[in-house]
Amino acid sequence: MDQPRIRADFNRLSMEPMPLSRLDVVTDSDGNEIRLAEGMPVHLYDPDTDWYDRPDNLLCDGIATWRDDAFGHGPMWCVLVDERWVYHESDDPSFVFPELSPAEMREKMYRNIEQTVGLVPDPDGQGVKPVVRRCLSELRRIDAEELASGKESTS
Secondary structure, X not given: OOOOOEEOOHHHOXXXXXXXXXXXXXXXXXXXXXXXXXXOEEEEEEOOEOOOOOEOOEEEEEEEEEEOOHHHOOOEEEEEEOOOOXXXXXXXXXXXXXXXXXXXXXXXXXXXXXXXXXXXXXXXXXXXXXXXXXHHHHHHHHHHHHHHHOOOOOO
C-alpha cells in the first residue's frame, strides 16, 4: 500500500459517516497503534482482489469523528470519507501487480469463474453450470497440451 492504513469494513460505506471503531486505539497495516482523535485524517483499506485473484485493496481517506450515538448502536468512531470516495489500489499509476505467468493468470481466472458460477442459482440442475464447467475443463485441457508441447497460449 502507499502508506500504513487502518482496516475498515467498506460494506458500511452506505452509512454517513462510515462506522470505524468503538475503541480509541486501532492498529494500522504496519502494526502501529493509532490513537483516534476528533478531526484526525485517517487512511483506510478493505482487502480485495482483482479478477486474477491478485491483491487490489479498496482504499479511502477521510476525517475521524466521534459520534455519541452512531446509528442507534451507541458511541463509536466514524469517518467522514473525502471527495475521492473509494478507489482500488491499482487506480494509482505507481501501483504494480505481482508478476504472474500467462498460465498462472488463466488458472486464477478459471478458479474465479468457477466460484462465480457456483453462486448462480441452477434449480433444475440443467442450466449454465454444467456447460460452463465443461468449457473450463476443455480450456484447461488445451492449456495443458500447449504447455506440454512447449508453446504458450496467447488467449
